[in-house]
Amino acid sequence: MSADIWHLDPWTVLAIVLMGAATYACRGGGYWLFRQISPSPLVRAILHYVPGTLFLSFVVPALVHGGLQPTMGAVATAITMIYARNLGLAIAAGVIASYGVWMLR
Amino acid sequence: MSVVESEVVFTWAGFRRGARQSVPLIAGMLPFGIVTGITGLSQGLSLAEITLMSAVVYAGASQLVALAVWTHPPDLIAVTFAAFVVNLRLALMGPVLAPWFHKFKGWRVWLSLFVMVDHNWALSVREINAGYRDAAYLLGGGTVLFVAWVAATALGAVLGAQLHLPPGHPLFFAALGAFVAVLAQMxxxxxxxxxxxxxxxxxxxxxxxxxxxxxxxxxxxxxxxxxxxxxxxxxxxxx
Known part of the structure; x- marks a missing residue:
């Protein structure tokens, strides 16, 4: 294990560099582009919904695939987040609920 | 937006103010970074690869999404596209800071944008609206959060190596739970x-x-x- 932690796979490094380039294209490119042109109201209205629908599209199929264990965790996390507004606490509540289902099997 | 462009400056004082006001945000970033590190390790990445990704990409949600679908060798198109789509919101956030950066060219603008994340962006928007006019504020906060993010994901990778969790262990819910929590806020x-x-x-x-x-x-x-x-x-x- 001690030798493994410094391992750098060339394909993984290339993937990381490409991800970094794509991310900076968003950070810097957005600023540059919007300095030149201003997007239409329709484009702005569509982009307004991107963050929420994106994360939802990641979460829902994972819950459908994972079944009761992650679903109960998700319910516990959502309820804790709405009432406590604390990310660490909400994740902990979800892990505990998920652990409960795991133990019962 | 009461800021007059000619008044805007870029100084150490602004950098330090941004850095100081970002310190409390580290507490909120830690669990997310640790989860990302543990997920990376469980997907077969090394500590060096996980740390490199945090330093080069520096965008938690996109790292977590890409790691969740990681393969060996990685699907280059898939992970690049995932990073682009998840981070598109950053393209909308940058232009809001124009009252600070319109006047500047070169490294001040492009380095500041590299360390722009949701947290220090939100603080900067607040400062702009309050009439604060030192653009180094964003870079100061971003530098603190950058160091904290890289350290938190490395810590997660080290912790994950100690734990040796079997696949399907409830602790892996933490990665999914981070997104559920964000959704509940959105x-x-x-x-x-x-x-x-x-x-x-x-x-x-x-x-x-x-x-x-x-x-x-x-x-x-x-x-x-x-x-x-x-x-x-x-x-x-x-x-």
Whole structure:
């Protein structure tokens, strides 16, 4: 294990560099582009919904695939987040609920 | 926006003020970083690779999404596209800071944008609206959060190596739970119901049709966003 932690796979490094380039294209490119042109109201209205629908599209199929264990965790996390507004606490509540289902099997 | 462009400066004092005011945000970033590190390790990445990714990409949500669908060797197109789509919101955030950066060119602008994340962006918008006029504020906060993020993911990778968790262990829910928690905060009201429902249905369908790929995330987001955006746009035209 001690030798493994410094391992750098060339394909993984290339993937990381490409991800970094794509991310900076968003950070810097957005600023540059919007300095030149201003997007239409329709484009702005569509982009307004991107963050929420994106994360939802990641979460829902994972819950459908994972079944009761992650679903109960998700319910516990959502309820804790709405009432406590604390990310660490909400994740902990979800892990505990998920652990409960795991133990019962 | 009462800031006059000629008044804007870029000084150490502004850098230090941004850095100081970002320190409390580290507490909120830590669990997310640790989860990302543990997820990276469970997907077969080394500590060096996980740390490199945090330093080069420095965008937690996109790292977590890409790691969740990671393969060996990685699907280069898939992970690059995932990073682009998840981080598109950053393209909308940068222009809001124009009152500070319009006057500057070169490294001040482009380095500041590299360390721009949701947290220090939100603080900067608050400062701009309050009439603060030192643009180094963003870079100061971003530098503190950058160091904290890289350290937190490395810590997660080290912790994950100690734990040796079997696949399906409930602790892995933490990665999914981070997104559920963010979603619970993002819900803005009934107007989100239709686009979110469309996104969920399309994502589940595409995940069935194309198993083992990540395209369902993009398909769901595009379908839901277009439905919501077109609806709002039409409503505005009518009224």
């Amino acid at each position: 819900w803005r009201g009934m107007g989100d119901l239709l686009p979110w429902a469309v996104a969920a249905v399309v994502a589940v369908m595409v995940a069935q049709i194309l198993p083992g790929t990540f395209w369902y995330i993009v398909a769901g987001a595009i379908a839901g966003s277009i439905v919501g955006g077109v609806r709002d746009h039409r409503r505005r035209l009518v009224s």
